[in-house]
Amino acid sequence: MCEDEKEDEFMISRFGEEVSIQPDELRGLVSQCLENAGKLDRVLILPPDHTRLNSMAGPITAMVYEKLTAEGVQVDILPTLGTHNPMTEAQLRMMFGDAIPLDAFKVHDWRNEVICKGTISGEMLSELSGGKLDFTVDVEVNKMLFDGYDLILSVGQVVPHEVVGMANYTKNVVVGAGGSDLINKSHFLGAVCNMETILGQTGTPVRKLFNHAVETYLSDLPITYILTVMEQDYASGEMHMRGFYSSDDEQCYTEACELARAVNITLLDREPKKVVVYLDPHEFQSTWLGNKAVYRTRMAIADDGELIVLAPALKEFGEDPVIDRLIREYGYFGTPSTLKAVEENEELRDNLGAAAHLIHGSSEGRFGITYCPGADLSLEEVRSVGFNAVAYDEMAAHYNPETLKDGFNTLPGGEEIFYISNPALGLWAFKEKFKN
Numbered sequence: 001m002c003e004d005e006k007e008d009e010f011m012i013s014r015f016g017e018e019v020s021i022q023p024d025e026l027r028g029l030v031s032q033c034l035e036n037a038g039k040l041d042r043v044l045i046l047p048p049d050h051t052r053l054n055s056m057a058g059p060i061t062a063m064v065y066e067k068l069t070a071e072g073v074q075v076d077i078l079p080t081l082g083t084h085n086p087m088t089e090a091q092l093r094m095m096f097g098d099a100i101p102l103d104a105f106k107v108h109d110w111r112n113e114v115i116c117k118g119t120i121s122g123e124m125l126s127e128l129s130g131g132k133l134d135f136t137v138d139v140e141v142n143k144m145l146f147d148g149y150d151l152i153l154s155v156g157q158v159v160p161h162e163v164v165g166m167a168n169y170t171k172n173v174v175v176g177a178g179g180s181d182l183i184n185k186s187h188f189l190g191a192v193c194n195m196e197t198i199l200g201q202t203g204t205p206v207r208k209l210f211n212h213a214v215e216t217y218l219s220d221l222p223i224t225y226i227l228t229v230m231e232q233d234y235a236s237g238e239m240h241m242r243g244f245y246s247s248d249d250e251q252c253y254t255e256a257c258e259l260a261r262a263v264n265i266t267l268l269d270r271e272p273k274k275v276v277v278y279l280d281p282h283e284f285q286s287t288w289l290g291n292k293a294v295y296r297t298r299m300a301i302a303d304d305g306e307l308i309v310l311a312p313a314l315k316e317f318g319e320d321p322v323i324d325r326l327i328r329e330y331g332y333f334g335t336p337s338t339l340k341a342v343e344e345n346e347e348l349r350d351n352l353g354a355a356a357h358l359i360h361g362s363s364e365g366r367f368g369i370t371y372c373p374g375a376d377l378s379l380e381e382v383r384s385v386g387f388n389a390v391a392y393d394e395m396a397a398h399y400n401p402e403t404l405k406d407g408f409n410t411l412p413g414g415e416e417i418f419y420i421s422n423p424a425l426g427l428w429a430f431k432e433k434f435k436n
Contacts, residue, residue: 010036010247010251011245011247011251012029012032012033012036012246013243013252013255014029014243014244015242015255015259017259019241020241021240021241021242021244026060026241030060030063030067032246033246036224037151037224039150040068040073040151042074042147042148042150043064043068043074043076043150044075044076044152045064045065046152046153047077047079047155047156048156048157049081049095050091050283051283051289052424053094054157054230054422054425055228056157057156057157057228058095058096059097060155060226061096061155062096062099062100065099065104077096077100078106078108079095079107080154080177081107081176082108083110083183083318084288084319085319086107087105092105094282108142108177109142111180113142113144114178114180115140115142117140117141118216118217120216122134122135124209128193129192130193132192133188133192135185137185137186138179138182139218140181140182141173145173145218145221150222151224152224153223154168154173154223154224154225155172155225155226156172156228157229157230158256158257159229159260159426160200160261160264160427162198162199162292162295163190163195163198163206164198164210165198165199165204165206166207166260168227169211169252170207170210170214172225173210173214174186174210174213174218182213183353184350184351184354185353186206186209186210186353187356188352190206191355191356191359195295195359195360199295199296199427199429199434200434202253202254202257223248224246225246225253226244227243227246227252228243228245228256229241229242229256229259229263229264230242231425232422234421242263243255243256243259264425264426265427266429270430271301271303272301272302272408272416272417273302273304273306274307274418275300275301275308275419275428276308276310276417277297277309277423278310278419279310279311279313279314282313283422284313285314285376286316286318286324287316287332287361288316288317288327289319290314290371291357291361293309293420294309294360294361295360296420297420297423297428299428299434300418300430301366304367305367306367306368306369307369307370308395309369309371310396310401311372311374312373312392313374314373315376315377317385318354318357322347323351323354326347327354327385330345330355331358331384332361332362332369332385332387333386334365335359338358341355362386370389371388372391372392372394374393379391399417399419404417404419406420406421
């Protein structure tokens with residue numbers, strides 16, 4: 001893809017594999033987006049939480065807040081937590097800076113503070129799943145979206161994603177600010193449709209579900225999307241914004257997907273036998289999030305290989321108390337075990353997102369997974385959910401994240417490993433396994 005720039009009544013974009021959008025240019029693009037929105041009195045921003053720290057959604061949100069409040073506009077911010085824990089003050093400041101008052105931030109409660117706007121039929125689920133599922137899906141979103149805002153600005157990053165194929169766009173609305181029924185059932189839909197056929201793709205069954213939900217039941221909401229595509233320069237460690245897209249329709253998403261596939265997917269000529277992934281303590285404190293190490297590398301790892309997950313801040317399995325308990329009870333033991341548990345246990349049937357996560361987090365016995373926690377989660381707890389476990393300090397002494405470089409490394413003893421410093425930034429696959 002060559003460098004390009006577009007602007008019309010409905011879409012603003014700046015993108016290219018060699019583009020690196022700097023803060024001043026970004027501020028200008030954000031301003032153009034807001035000018036297209038017309039006169040505004042009340043605005044709601046939907047950015048991701050700190051687990052998408054590299055998305056640049058934090059600085060973009062701060063730019064929007066600064067510009068609009070200076071013009072007398074009321075601005076509320078609802079981080080799209082989905083099932084994640086509410087953000088702490090430290091996390092809010094890390095993500096959004098110090099200038100926004102804390103009372104501007106609202107907390108999304110995916111279980112209680114949502115309203116149902118319609119129901120997607122079982123026939124559609126059957127069609128999307130190839131006949132594997134036939135349940136209905138309630139389209140629930142946070143009540144705040146219907147509080148009379150002139151503009152709802154959904155901000156986030158397009159990057160390969162294990163459930164929907166490519167992250168963000170309508171997912172940020174119906175999952176990030178959504179309710180339990182659609183979250184649970186959409187994740188289960190992705191699991192039964194085979195994650196490896198979904199990763200990195202644009203028009204997946206789950207994406208079709210999300211788009212249908214927004215187009216059919218939320219079309220009266222004044223939603224505009226700002227989407228970024230980010231790439232890390234592994235030589236320098238710097239993050240570059242390769243793409244900025246803004247519109248109120250699907251065009252910005254499909255174009256962002258094309259660029260994200262070009263800059264966020266690493267195709268390998270051979271399958272590594274051992275992959276080592278580091279989980280940044282600021283982003284990853286649970287296997288619910290940390291299993292990106294599993295999702296984003298599973299198409300690269302050789303049969304009978306090993307995945308080592310360096311997780312110094314690991315403290316829990318699920319970010320929701322119910323989900324954490326269900327993971328502890330049923331563990332990551334593969335699809336047959338999970339489906340049997342779903343059949344036999346009503347609570348797991350009522351939390352199909354957790355069941356989907358258990359399937360996604362298993363290697364199905366094809367390769368080994370060793371988690372390496374710090375002091376906040378015991379090795380016995382990790383082993384109880386189906387992973388191997390070694391203490392972080394012990395494993396990091398051998399595979400030191402401070403000295404390893406992203407990609408293939410040959411250690412002093414001759415051992416070869418493939419190292420990834422942040423699994424959230426892309427997708428790694430043996431080229432024969434990734435068909436696009």
